[in-house]
Amino acid sequence: MKFLSTRNADLKISGRQAIVKGISDDGGLFVPEYFPEFDIGKNLDLSYTKMAQKILSLYLTDFDKDDLLELIEKSYSTFEDEIVKIAYQKDYYLELYHGRTSAFKDFALCLLPNLLAYAKKSLGIKEKTLILTATSGDTGKAALEGFYNTEDIDILVLYPTEGVSDIQKLQMDSTDSLNSKVIAIEGNFDDAQSAVKKIFNDENIKADLKEKNTYLSSANSINIGRLLPQVVYYFYSYADLVNKNEIKCGDKVSFCVPTGNFGDILAGFYAKGMGLPVGKLIIASNDNNVLTDFFTTGTYDVNRDLVKTISPSMDILVSSNLERLIFHKSSDEVVREKMEDLINKGSFSFDGDFSEFMAGFANKKETEEAIKKVYEDEGYLIDPHTSVTKAVVDKLGLGKTMILSTASPYKFAASVLRALGENPKEDEFENIRTLYEKTQVKIPREIRKLKGKKIIHKTKIKKDKIATEVLKFAGRGKRIAVPATSANLGPGFDALGLALGLYNTCEFRPSNDKEIFEENLKENLIYQAYKYSFDFYKEKQVPVSFDLEADIPVSRGLGSSAACIVMGIMAAFDIMGRDFDKKEILKIATSIEGHPDNVAPAIFGGAVVSILENNQVYLEKIAISDKFKFLALIPDFRLSTKEARGALPETYPKADAVFNISRVAMLVLALESGDENNLKIALQDKIHQPCRFKLIPEIGKIEEIIRDSRALGSYLSGAGSTIMLVLKKDDQISEKEIREKLGKLSKTYDLKALEIDKKGAFII
Numbered sequence: 001m002k003f004l005s006t007r008n009a010d011l012k013i014s015g016r017q018a019i020v021k022g023i024s025d026d027g028g029l030f031v032p033e034y035f036p037e038f039d040i041g042k043n044l045d046l047s048y049t050k051m052a053q054k055i056l057s058l059y060l061t062d063f064d065k066d067d068l069l070e071l072i073e074k075s076y077s078t079f080e081d082e083i084v085k086i087a088y089q090k091d092y093y094l095e096l097y098h099g100r101t102s103a104f105k106d107f108a109l110c111l112l113p114n115l116l117a118y119a120k121k122s123l124g125i126k127e128k129t130l131i132l133t134a135t136s137g138d139t140g141k142a143a144l145e146g147f148y149n150t151e152d153i154d155i156l157v158l159y160p161t162e163g164v165s166d167i168q169k170l171q172m173d174s175t176d177s178l179n180s181k182v183i184a185i186e187g188n189f190d191d192a193q194s195a196v197k198k199i200f201n202d203e204n205i206k207a208d209l210k211e212k213n214t215y216l217s218s219a220n221s222i223n224i225g226r227l228l229p230q231v232v233y234y235f236y237s238y239a240d241l242v243n244k245n246e247i248k249c250g251d252k253v254s255f256c257v258p259t260g261n262f263g264d265i266l267a268g269f270y271a272k273g274m275g276l277p278v279g280k281l282i283i284a285s286n287d288n289n290v291l292t293d294f295f296t297t298g299t300y301d302v303n304r305d306l307v308k309t310i311s312p313s314m315d316i317l318v319s320s321n322l323e324r325l326i327f328h329k330s331s332d333e334v335v336r337e338k339m340e341d342l343i344n345k346g347s348f349s350f351d352g353d354f355s356e357f358m359a360g361f362a363n364k365k366e367t368e369e370a371i372k373k374v375y376e377d378e379g380y381l382i383d384p385h386t387s388v389t390k391a392v393v394d395k396l397g398l399g400k401t402m403i404l405s406t407a408s409p410y411k412f413a414a415s416v417l418r419a420l421g422e423n424p425k426e427d428e429f430e431n432i433r434t435l436y437e438k439t440q441v442k443i444p445r446e447i448r449k450l451k452g453k454k455i456i457h458k459t460k461i462k463k464d465k466i467a468t469e470v471l472k473f474a475g476r477g478k479r480i481a482v483p484a485t486s487a488n489l490g491p492g493f494d495a496l497g498l499a500l501g502l503y504n505t506c507e508f509r510p511s512n513d514k515e516i517f518e519e520n521l522k523e524n525l526i527y528q529a530y531k532y533s534f535d536f537y538k539e540k541q542v543p544v545s546f547d548l549e550a551d552i553p554v555s556r557g558l559g560s561s562a563a564c565i566v567m568g569i570m571a572a573f574d575i576m577g578r579d580f581d582k583k584e585i586l587k588i589a590t591s592i593e594g595h596p597d598n599v600a601p602a603i604f605g606g607a608v609v610s611i612l613e614n615n616q617v618y619l620e621k622i623a624i625s626d627k628f629k630f631l632a633l634i635p636d637f638r639l640s641t642k643e644a645r646g647a648l649p650e651t652y653p654k655a656d657a658v659f660n661i662s663r664v665a666m667l668v669l670a671l672e673s674g675d676e677n678n679l680k681i682a683l684q685d686k687i688h689q690p691c692r693f694k695l696i697p698e699i700g701k702i703e704e705i706i707r708d709s710r711a712l713g714s715y716l717s718g719a720g721s722t723i724m725l726v727l728k729k730d731d732q733i734s735e736k737e738i739r740e741k742l743g744k745l746s747k748t749y750d751l752k753a754l755e756i757d758k759k760g761a762f763i764i
């Protein structure tokens with residue numbers, strides 16, 4: 001399969017090349033040279049990922065089929081529970097919002113980065129990719145998650161200060177990946193979008209970037225790698241209807257799609273082209289009804305104001321993917337002509353056969369009414385985008401239709417509440433709570449976790465400053481992240497530790513200022529570890545500067561010094577040009593720290609058992625089950641290491657030793673199996689905790705609070721002072737309640753929910 005440009009059909013490039021390029025040099029979009037057949041009748045029982053592999057490999061013929069399946073499975077493993085759900089209501093709702101960012105864009109944006117990284121690697125492309133994306137809300141976060149810490153790909157997202165919902169803002173601004181930056185631009189979406197387009201066409205900037213060995217690409221839906229994954233769910237949902245005996249195979253089904261940039265609906269057109277029995281494809285718009293006008297009059301006219309609606313992801317005037325449809329209905333020559341018209345006059349006319357399409361729009365009142373009606377009549381909750389679609393289905397008087405449901409109602413809680421006749425509050429989390437209490441519809445995990453997330457991105461600029469920001473971003477040094485660690489896990493004194501999703505990060509670069517470097521060396525552990533590594537390999541040290549962002553609290557038993565040591569070593573490895581051999585890094589880190597308890601999990605991630613003997617570190621990783629989560633109870637006081645060590649006896653009764661041996665063996669296995677009863681028993685310790693707990697003021701009261709919580713157990717992290725609670729993953733414990741109880745104690749405690757870090761330290 002080759003891909004052509006909509007503005008030059010003689011150009012023929014491979015799938016991998018089309019994905020890497022994103023957009024053709026002639027300004028056109030890549031399209032497949034034909035639609036391959038896919039017989040759904042013969043593929044009714046495929047899983048989602050298998051079906052995706054089959055369909056995508058018809059297009060991406062230059063991807064190895066097994067590799068493709070691996071990429072697909074990895075990408076969709078980020079979804080909560082099922083990948084797609086179909087709700088059988090008066091209409092069918094194809095719920096496409098169970099990905100990490102609760103919008104349908106996850107379908108393409110979890111996969112595109114993996115396709116892109118694969119394509120780059122297999123084509124031998126070494127340059128850095130800088131993804132530059134303007135977003136009206138959903139694309140930005142889906143792209144940030146999709147490209148989360150992807151090697152050699154950085155991402156800069158620009159969202160307008162007007163029109164993006166509070167939840168969408170918070171989702172983006174709290175993104176903590178090392179390869180991302182999020183910037184708010186004063187103005188509306190069109191301002192952000194046009195500013196980005198200007199950058200893409202600015203030869204000076206491109207030349208500057210090239211000097212930095214970087215090329216620009218986009219995550220917007222012009223990339224063919226975003227379009228193709230969306231074809232799959234049309235087939236999959238059709239198969240579901242057949243399998244549930246709603247229809248017979250071969251019966252036609254109509255799909256109604258909330259439309260903005262025309263990507264989602266175009267994927268339906270591709271599915272039809274591949275042989276799916278599609279009745280009508282219905283384009284649903286909000287008050288920005290440019291497309292309805294086009295499909296009814298034949299004239300596409302953007303000479304109008306963009307209206308701000310309650311379905312902001314559809315607030316678009318120029319639907320980029322329409323260009324692809326025009327091409328499929330005509331030729332590259334016609335496309336060139338129409339796109340010229342669009343630029344010069346803001347409009348074009350096209351007379352084609354669009355009999356497979358219908359179009360309609362719904363205003364705010366109709367949208368709100370549809371939310372209310374569907375909820376009151378059917379007990380089913382939909383978001384404003386899906387509701388626009390439902391309203392259009394009813395307005396057009398269509399029969400039972402497959403409605404593409406593109407976002408979770410919780411992303412737009414205020415609008416949904418208002419539609420249901422409630423008075424939303426200023427605080428969006430309160431609205432989410434109210435919506436939950438009213439409807440009992442499950443809140444998506446990632447939205448629940450947003451509350452209390454740290455705001456990382458705070459840059460707000462005028463649009464004429466974008467170029468400066470892009471260059472600044474592209475010129476950054478390398479970055480390292482090292483996770484916090486919790487050693488002495490339960491009975492595993494001096495042996496068992498794990499890495500947690502809390503990080504010290506830094507940006508570093510070689511520096512000319514030797515004096516400052518020497519100064520830093522005197523007291524900063526990162527610099528010392530850096531220098532130690534050079535000395536270790538007898539290399540001449542290169543002065544360096546670190547810009548540290550430390551989130552791991554110091555001297556609380558969470559491995560903050562281990563993190564600094566690992567960071568310094570990794571920077572040294574990078575500057576010396578050494579491979580990041582984890583065992584080698586561990587060797588040096590252990591010789592600096594004196595023991596591997598914290599540095600081992602910090603480097604390897606997950607839960608590890610480590611033993612130091614004769615200067616050699618032995619290490620095993622535990623395949624820790626996903627059934628547990630951790631809650632750190634971090635006091636505002638430190639335990640002195642000396643005192644903590646001094647508290648331990650020289651010898652132990654045999655009974656205590658035996659007690660710990662059995663517990664630690666059980667602990668390792670229970671961490672793997674996920675058996676909570678065994679874990680409960682296995683978390684007990686008689687070696688260091690009984691003595692050390694005595695050093696913690698009010699320990700009796702704390703233990704009582706822990707007992708009353710639903711924790712499976714707890715332990716002193718490292719040598720304290722943090723106490724770590726181990727909980728069942730899906731236990732809805734009340735952090736608020738624990739916090740309130742802790743508030744009554746004389747010391748102050750911070751409570752932090754932490755996940756296990758599985759990756760360990762990494763550099764980008």
Ligand SMILES: *Cc1c(COP(=O)(O)O)cnc(C)c1O
Nearest residue numbers: 138260261262263264313406407
């Ligand atoms: C992006 C988006 C749409 C529009 O999809 P297009 O492919 O741009 O037409 C509809 N609903 C939601 C929630 C979206 O995020």
